[in-house]
Amino acid sequence: MIGLYSPGRSVVHRAPTLLKLVLLSVGVVVIGVLQQPWQLAVAALVVLTLFVIARIPPRAAVAQIAPILWMLVIVVPIQGLLAGWLVAGLMAGRLITAVALAALFTLTTTVTSVLEAFQRMLRPFGRWIDADRIGLLVALTIRCIPLVTEIVTEVLEARRARGTRGSVMALAVPVVVRSLYAADALGEALVARGLDD
Amino acid sequence: MSTITFDAVSHAFGERQVLRGIDLRLTEHRIGIVGANGSGKSTLVRMINGLVAPSSGTVSVDGLDVAKKAREVRRLVGFIFTNPDNQIVMPTVQEDIAFTLRRRGLSAEEITQRTTAALHRFGLAGHADHPAHLLSGGQKQLLALAAVLVADPKVLVADEPTTLLDARNARHIGDLLRSMSQQVIVVTHQFALLEGFDRVIVIEHGAVVADGVPEDSLDAYRALLA
């Protein structure tokens, strides 16, 4: 489970995660208020430059932005008809630029460091939230994903082996019940290994 | 007895070659399959009712190509998994047994009647309405057998059906398997289960390395493990 991280050693990669998060938020807000095409062009150029500096493989970049592009193919004409083509064009430009910036963050920051940053942001709430438990929950969830997919496969196999197909229900109920029992066993293992120390 | 044939069957999961050129003709009443962990036993027997489709070669049951006629073949072949939890698909014991019959177009009456008979035959009558997941390991394994045999398959394939059982329950299941009129194919690590079997096949690294009467095959396997 390596996530969407695209490995590298550039300044963008090495910048502290919290700083990147702050810059990203500022950037998205700024992009959101741009009203002139030339301003947007400058913003887009800045983002593009950052992609080049970070040496993101074009294919990885496109994979992140493509879903939004598809959407724009449909939304832009609607907006054009409703509000005029300049507005529609600006909206599309702002969205693509902001999406690219957010994608850049995701592509240059490991999941681990994002989670660490989240934990640091939660620290002021330490009275209510136990950062240690959260770290444990994260790892446990990543462990549980293959466990759940295995359970789904096994239930599907069992149904097939018994020559039946059956409804959504006959799949969902055993998957959920077995997941719960598997979780119980995991919980016991956590206790046995000293979790509630 | 049915005739199950493997014809030049090979299989790979991704890069990993798991079975290599298997040719087999299974016609005996009781057949055992043994081999080390990861040798390919489960993959092999799963092919008999189409849970795994071979990368190349064909598997057929009574002349029916499993790849093409999976539906028909699954009515002939009952399958028992190692972990009985895998097999329980309904909340209660009775519902789980009835589940197999429900899709066969039987009348409600006949379903009830056959389910009740199965509950008695496998000593589960007292647990009909129990949540199936709360049975003991041995009882679950019995439920798995009941739920499959209620549909009266011609062939029963069981992949390590006694792993969690004590000696008495294991013997009980062994006796059941031996007493059945159906053809039985059993994968196991417990040699005692294969007593009285007609044929034992040893798999190693995805190939058949010994095949014959139980004594000879098991001797060959023991030599392999030493």
Place this chain on the structure above:
Amino acid sequence: MSTITFDAVSHAFGERQVLRGIDLRLTEHRIGIVGANGSGKSTLVRMINGLVAPSSGTVSVDGLDVAKKAREVRRLVGFIFTNPDNQIVMPTVQEDIAFTLRRRGLSAEEITQRTTAALHRFGLAGHADHPAHLLSGGQKQLLALAAVLVADPKVLVADEPTTLLDARNARHIGDLLRSMSQQVIVVTHQFALLEGFDRVIVIEHGAVVADGVPEDSLDAYRALLA
């Protein structure tokens, strides 16, 4: 060796009486526990590190009452479950082993060092960064052992640790258990695992019905099952 005592321990799950007046003093190096499915073995050994709290009576380890000092006791007692899938709690092999240590307030350095040593000792060094769920059954069982022994417990309790293994892997785990300097308590249905043990206890219907050297106890158990 540690001293584990059961003092008038009884237990019921709801209506169901599972253990009845157990009195035991376990001081031997290697102790086996056998008994029929549902006789209460798992319930009994789970009490040793407080996974189940007895309805009445006390269990203690080296004088520490498990009910009151669960935290201290769990540092002394490592536990291995039957199904290794359910005790792998972290995504990769190395992380899973390190998990046990992380809770002990060791330095990062010491954690890395002890984890690496354990990876080597159990032949898992080549798999350190592999997703744990992709290991074979035997490797998973070894990982379970490694993850528990890395914390260097004084007592190791294992509840049927070899059920899914072939004869070679089972022997490997058996040899490991026998070679350990720690006190070992093993529940099993496979008598071969108990070779060379110092004491075997037979449980039937929640009570101790035989207790002594392996030969005598196993004979008594066989007679019981016949």
Place this chain on the structure above:
Amino acid sequence: MTNRTLAARDLAHIAIFAALIAALGLPGALSIGAVAVPITFQTLGVMLAGAILGARKGFFAVALFLALAAAGLPLLSGGRGGLLWFTISPSTGYLYGWLLAVVVIGYLTARLLPKYPFWPAVGATALGGVVAVYLLGIPVTAINLGLPLWVAIFDSAKFLPGDLLKVVVTVLVARQVHRAYPGLIAPLARRSSSGTAPAQVDSAPTA
């Protein structure tokens, strides 16, 4: 065990439901209509989390799933992940709506248990899984795309058939699961005047 910390078993329940929601994203996402908010099975997972784990644990499960997706794991349907889906995408509001949904469903389910009658349960699940989700989802779609609200409302109609089906499946599944595994949600007294809930049934061996 203080009520502030979560027991190991609760942690495992939370993690496995977060994983279940992730697994429901594997079949992929279906995008139709004007506004590309995908139709996804993951909403079924969110509703199940509320109806089976209850408000508290369910909320943690959904929040955990969302945090992992936001951190860049490709867990959203179709293998997407990253902060952009939580800030400027048209589906942003729906994702926060999931958090509201799981709490609403969890709370109401606790009031309906142990009887869990069908139609009230459907109503409760729809109130959280549809009404609450759309309440946050639709306006944010309009804002993030700069579209008039009515377009976003009109467009969201395409979710309705699927979402209602998910509501019914959730209720049917939850009912069976509470039968096969009793004691997951402590029923809340219908009249809250007494202020105390009945003791939780706890049949699992983890003491």
